[in-house]
Amino acid sequence: MELRQLRYFVAVARQQHFGRAAQRLNIAQPALSRQVQQLEEELGVRLFDRHTRGASLTPDGQRLLTRAEALLAEAETLRQDAHRGSDGPSGTVSLGVSPGMAELLAVPLVTACARQHPEIRLRIVSGFSPLLHDWALEGRLDMVILSGAGDPTRFAMTPLLREPLCLLCRADDRRFPGTETDLAAVAAVPLVLTGPPEAALQRVVNEALTPLGLTLDAVAQVDTAAVSKRLVLAGLGPTIDVAAMARAEIAQGLLKALPIGNLQIHRTLARLRDRQASPAAAAVAAALSACARDLVATQLWPGATAAA
Structure with a gap:
């Protein structure tokens, strides 16, 4: 098995078509087909179902795709590190974060990495x-920020910070006049919920509600904090999130964040234990930890407490 064959296989898998993949790779289609066929013969499995519309991955092909992409990414990192020598860490580093955290972290982290490395x-x-947890286990991401616990036998984990879970509601919502609330009050109103039910935030709340015999009443389920905030502002109902996800709206006096009892979410940087971090990945991890501390210290991450 050669890296070239894996690159050809990944190209066909992404394009779902031998002809388009050959054009992308700038090689003749018969040559591409031969390389993929040789890979199938060597592995003893069929990787694609060929049909008139193109090519679809078989279950064996889908399993290989995950590993092949990880191997090719690792090979590219090794190549770049060897090429750069002593010029400092180099290469591509993939970091998985939630959509809301991406809004908070992307600009300061990318800026810091560009300046330092x-x-x-x-x-x-x-x-x-x-999803990030699964992608990390599959080797598709170098590191991920998990909300909640990860498996310490599989991941090397670095605590970043913790945040109280809050009810985010309109500033003029008279149902919540105080500065905090409790689980019973949260369960008593229709809510806009963000993310799938198995996501960490909803899981923490549901685990706290279950012993009380309570459940969340979801009037809407959306994919991003940006959409949920718009629905809250439109009067559909409050949402549950961390204060940092609505810092602009809170500063403008449009929303308020009420901590729900003592519920907290823990953010942890995780990477696979059996995959040694490249110098580039280690540099990004250090920059990320510093970035999180700076955001907390300057109150640009409201409500959060940095890990010791």
Whole structure:
């Protein structure tokens, strides 16, 4: 098995078509087909179902795609590190974060990395914790920020910060006149919820509600904090999130954040234990930790407490 064959296989998988993949790779289609066929023969499995519309991955092909992309990414990192030598860390680093955290972290983190490590190319991938967890296990991401616990036998984890979970509601919502609230009050109103039910934020709330015999009443379920905030402002109902996700609206006096009892969410930087971090990944991890501390210290991450 050669890296070239894996690159050809990944190209066909992404394009779902041998002809388009050959054009992208700038090689003849028969040559591409031969390389993929040789890979199938060597592995003893069929990777694609060929049809008139193109090519679809088989289950064996889907499993190989995940590993092949990780291997090619690692090979590219090794190549760039060897090429740059002593010029400092270099290469591409992929970081998985939630959509809301991407809004908070992307600009300061990418700016810091560009200034401190100009040879590093940082790739930020957005997704909710369950998906990021799976992508990290599959080797598709170098590191992820998990909301909640990860498996310490699989991940090397660095605590970043913790945040109280809040009810985010309109500033003029008379149902919540105080500066905090409790689980019973949260369960008593229709809510706009962000992310899938298995995401860390809803999981923490649901685990606290279950012993009380309470459940959340979702009037709407959306994918991003940006959409949920618009629905809250439109009067559809409050949402549950951390204060940092609505810092601009809180500063403008449009929304308020009420901590829900003592519920908290913990943010942790995680990477696979059996995959040694490259110098570039280690540099990004250090920059990320420093960035999180700075955002907390300057109150640009309201409500958060940095890990010791």
